Amino acid sequence: MKELLVIKNLKKYFLIENVFSGKKDIVKAVDDVTFCVEKEKIVALVGESGSGKTTVARCIAGLETKDTGEILYEGKELSFDTKEKRRKIQYIFQDSMGSLNPRMRVKDVIEEPLKFHFDLKGEELKNKVNEYLYSVGLNENFKEKFPHELSGGQRQRIVIARALTMQPSLLIADEPVSNLDVSIQAQILKLFLDLNKKEKLTILFITHDLRIVKNLADYVIVMKKGKIVEMGEVESVFSKPKSEYTKVLLSSIPGMDR
Amino acid sequence: MNKMILSGLILIIFLFSIALFAPFITKYDYKEQNINLRLQPPSKEHLFGTDELGRDVYTRMVYGARISMSVGIIAVLISTILGVLIGAISGYFGGILDNIIMRIVDIVLTIPVLFLILMLIVYLGPSIFNIMVIIGLTSWTDIARIIRAEILSLKKQPFVEAAKLMGLKKRTIIFKYLILNTLGPVIVYMTFGVSGAILVESGLSFLGLGVQPPYPSWGNILMSGKDYIHSAWWLITFPGIAIFLAVFSFNLLGEGIRDYLNPKLRNER
Amino acid sequence: MKDIIEIQNLNVNYLIKKNENVYALKDINLKIKKGETVAIVGESGCGKTTLANSLIKLFTLNAEYYGSIKIDGEEILNKREKELQKVRGEKIAMIFQEPGASLNPVFSIKEQIEETIKEHKEIKDKAILKNMSINLLKEAGLKDAERIYNSYPHQLSGGEQQRVMIAIALSCSPQILIADEPTTALDVTVQAQIIKLLKNLREKRKLTTILITHDLYLAMELAERIIVMYAGEIVEDNFIKSKKDAKHPYTRALFEIIPDIKSNKKVFKVIPGDIEDMREIKNQCYFANRCKYAKKICFEKHPGLKKEKNYFIRCYFPVKR
Numbered sequence: 001m002k003e004l005l006v007i008k009n010l011k012k013y014f015l016i017e018n019v020f021s022g023k024k025d026i027v028k029a030v031d032d033v034t035f036c037v038e039k040e041k042i043v044a045l046v047g048e049s050g051s052g053k054t055t056v057a058r059c060i061a062g063l064e065t066k067d068t069g070e071i072l073y074e075g076k077e078l079s080f081d082t083k084e085k086r087r088k089i090q091y092i093f094q095d096s097m098g099s100l101n102p103r104m105r106v107k108d109v110i111e112e113p114l115k116f117h118f119d120l121k122g123e124e125l126k127n128k129v130n131e132y133l134y135s136v137g138l139n140e141n142f143k144e145k146f147p148h149e150l151s152g153g154q155r156q157r158i159v160i161a162r163a164l165t166m167q168p169s170l171l172i173a174d175e176p177v178s179n180l181d182v183s184i185q186a187q188i189l190k191l192f193l194d195l196n197k198k199e200k201l202t203i204l205f206i207t208h209d210l211r212i213v214k215n216l217a218d219y220v221i222v223m224k225k226g227k228i229v230e231m232g233e234v235e236s237v238f239s240k241p242k243s244e245y246t247k248v249l250l251s252s253i254p255g256m257d258r
Numbered sequence: 259m260n261k262m263i264l265s266g267l268i269l270i271i272f273l274f275s276i277a278l279f280a281p282f283i284t285k286y287d288y289k290e291q292n293i294n295l296r297l298q299p300p301s302k303e304h305l306f307g308t309d310e311l312g313r314d315v316y317t318r319m320v321y322g323a324r325i326s327m328s329v330g331i332i333a334v335l336i337s338t339i340l341g342v343l344i345g346a347i348s349g350y351f352g353g354i355l356d357n358i359i360m361r362i363v364d365i366v367l368t369i370p371v372l373f374l375i376l377m378l379i380v381y382l383g384p385s386i387f388n389i390m391v392i393i394g395l396t397s398w399t400d401i402a403r404i405i406r407a408e409i410l411s412l413k414k415q416p417f418v419e420a421a422k423l424m425g426l427k428k429r430t431i432i433f434k435y436l437i438l439n440t441l442g443p444v445i446v447y448m449t450f451g452v453s454g455a456i457l458v459e460s461g462l463s464f465l466g467l468g469v470q471p472p473y474p475s476w477g478n479i480l481m482s483g484k485d486y487i488h489s490a491w492w493l494i495t496f497p498g499i500a501i502f503l504a505v506f507s508f509n510l511l512g513e514g515i516r517d518y519l520n521p522k523l524r525n526e527r
Numbered sequence: 528m529k530d531i532i533e534i535q536n537l538n539v540n541y542l543i544k545k546n547e548n549v550y551a552l553k554d555i556n557l558k559i560k561k562g563e564t565v566a567i568v569g570e571s572g573c574g575k576t577t578l579a580n581s582l583i584k585l586f587t588l589n590a591e592y593y594g595s596i597k598i599d600g601e602e603i604l605n606k607r608e609k610e611l612q613k614v615r616g617e618k619i620a621m622i623f624q625e626p627g628a629s630l631n632p633v634f635s636i637k638e639q640i641e642e643t644i645k646e647h648k649e650i651k652d653k654a655i656l657k658n659m660s661i662n663l664l665k666e667a668g669l670k671d672a673e674r675i676y677n678s679y680p681h682q683l684s685g686g687e688q689q690r691v692m693i694a695i696a697l698s699c700s701p702q703i704l705i706a707d708e709p710t711t712a713l714d715v716t717v718q719a720q721i722i723k724l725l726k727n728l729r730e731k732r733k734l735t736t737i738l739i740t741h742d743l744y745l746a747m748e749l750a751e752r753i754i755v756m757y758a759g760e761i762v763e764d765n766f767i768k769s770k771k772d773a774k775h776p777y778t779r780a781l782f783e784i785i786p787d788i789k790s791n792k793k794v795f796k797v798i799p800g801d802i803e804d805m806r807e808i809k810n811q812c813y814f815a816n817r818c819k820y821a822k823k824i825c826f827e828k829h830p831g832l833k834k835e836k837n838y839f840i841r842c843y844f845p846v847k848r
Binding site: 061062063080083086087090091093095098099100101102103104112113116117159162166 | 415416417419420421422423424425426434435438439
């Protein structure tokens with residue numbers, strides 16, 4: 001089948017308790033969301049803060065538990081009860097510094113999943129580590145370094161390499177370049193594009209920056225306050241947006257009126 | 259390496275060496291009594307004088323160092339291991355387990371520690387082993403709370419979630435990802451813990467509930483000394499200085515490490 | 528038109544270890560006229576924030592600085608704290624990147640706005656203070672100013688907080704407004720509103736505006752004069768409306784790598800290499816290692832900032848096409 005992931009009527013509500021007044025508020029972070037992600041495509045999930053895009057992504061990755069609705073992976077209900085199943089969906093966070101254990105060297109970071117999932121040892125392990133470092137544009141000189149000795153872009157590459165070692169079918173990236181400088185952003189975005197084209201990796205890319213979406217994604221899903229307001233192929237949504245909100249987002253892009 | 263850590267370490271190594279090389283730096287037996295030579299002031303023959311039973315105070319001080327240092331360190335090891343494990347489990351699993359553990363901590367904290375220790379010693383009998391274990395078992399609550407708080411904040415960090423995404427076992431996550439990142443506060447706690455334990459042991463021995471004669475402890479030398487404050491000043495002065503030095507050196511080390519860790523952490527982030 | 532800001536040979540370095548310096552600003556020379564709007568563009572480490580902070584003489588304890596900064600004719604680098612307090616707020620006001628962090632969480636908006644007015648204008652009458660505050664909040668685009676006036680920072684959204692910051696900045700009627708990445712932490716729709724607000728305010732109050740940002744297109748939204756910084760230096764000081772106006776290879780590269788909203792191609796151009804290590808002073812062009820036009824001399828001699836027609840450029844081979 002074409003669809004790697006099918007989301008149906010997903011709902012996730014949070015209960016926020018006001019510490020002072022004792023009142024409880026329900027925050028409808030994800031409020032009846034339905035969409036699908038085709039294999040080997042890049043789907044962008046777009047929205048502003050509070051749109052629910054991160055919560056949707058976290059539910060898919062198993063970092064949150066959904067309240068109601070279906071998440072189907074390859075036609076079957078999503079579960080992570082075996083090592084293989086857990087490998088298949090990986091997640092890249094926005095904060096590259098926080099994504100790495102401060103006590104582990106780059107070498108340990110990349111080795112850990114290779115040892116845990118594939119039982120690699122010795123020479124084979126060493127070569128695989130080098131292979132993954134090269135695949136993200138780094139080299140062996142980084143192996144002994146600690147996270148705080150790396151730049152933001154280098155850290156994000158290590159994070160991506162770590163995710164790749166598990167040979168996932170779906171990579172979810174949550175604002176992976178928002179904290180990086182423009183020139184470094186471009187390098188990491190190019191990396192994502194290459195991974196999709198060469199390794200046929202399906203990517204769910206969360207961002208608020210529509211400029212990235214235009215150049216990276218095949219499909220775009222626009223969210224606002226927990227609901228999907230528009231979705232479709234990037235070209236058509238950008239050239240003929242149907243929702244008022246999408247139009248507002250497009251016009252807010254700096255340089256849009258030039 | 260800052261000056262506090264360096265000076266603290268030098269003093270500690272000095273005290274350690276004294277304890278370690280005790281047989282080589284003393285010529286008398288610490289139990290050897292000599293009624294003829296009782297309450298002699300410091301002299302060439304007896305560097306720190308003699309006590310009320312004619313025993314050489316210097317020798318007793320040196321062997322007393324062994325007691326004080328070992329009680330301090332082992333008591334702290336017990337309380338640290340206990341406290342870290344309890345705090346980590348409480349923080350990691352949360353929920354009802356966390357609640358129960360924290361209520362137990364609250365209950366333990368309401369009992370005045372010194373009285374608890376005294377009661378237990380009286381009940382179980384004063385011996386060096388009992389002292390170590392009792393001090394250890396009654397002082398784990400502070401570190402447990404500290405570790406629990408650290409783990410609660412670490413849990414939210416992306417790298418811990420990343421570990422879950424890898425499917426790593428809970429055991430691995432708790433030790434390699436959480437506890438390993440709390441080493442800073444743990445080391446600081448341990449150094450202050452040693453000085454605290456030394457003080458407690460000295461206090462217990464002074465009250466007669468600690469190390470029993472003929473074994474020497476700085477505390478029990480002080481105990482015998484209290485009856486001769488005006489006539490034999492050396493019986494109080496030397497153990498007092500020793501206790502002060504030991505506590506001071508560990509506190510210095512602890513403060514030095516705490517200061518060293520802070521700005522470094524800021525740079526790292 | 529008079530120069531309201533005149534910076535000459537400004538050098539700032541930070542002492543991070545015993546013999547290690549980070550050279551944050553190297554030989555900055557810059558003049559800004561009264562009423563002008565300027566955008567300073569660059570990536571992290573380029574020195575733009577240090578430059579902004581220098582204008583209000585906000586240095587960290589480990590900073591060393593040399594040179595001259597004149598605000599409205601007065602040298603500020605040798606002024607003492609007390610004298611500086613007059614300059615800050617009345618001549619220059621600044622708004623920062625994270626509005627939430629700039630507001631004291633335990634005081635209400637009322638208290639924070641009025642504190643500034645009391646300090647600078649020495650007004651004590653409560654009714655007058657309230658009136659002024661509400662008006663400032665309205666001027667900053669907050670329609671329900673009364674509610675905001677009585678609120679605490681955590682009760683406001685990011686956009687509202689930034690507008691409060693702008694209101695506070697305007698409370699002393701400054702002549703110069705510096706905005707250091709004011710919208711980076713905000714949603715994109717809010718960003719557009721804040722930029723619109725800044726445009727209105729500078730019209731109304733005839734403000735000299737300095738925008739610090741890493742986003743070239745955002746810079747061009749607000750300003751015609753763009754100052755591009757790299758590795759602690761100004762590499763281009765020019766009137767840029769589009770890519771073809773840019774003369775420095777780095778500026779051109781920035782245009783090329785920012786994803787173009789109008790392009791249909793799925794291609795990302797990159798600038799190879801990493802951002803410069805700011806701990807060394809080299810006698811070469813700092814961008815040479817990453818520049819596709821670099822020739823031998825670029826690696827042998829550090830280029831100076833040259834004046835050409837109506838712009839400044841630090842390059843031996845400016846892109847003319």
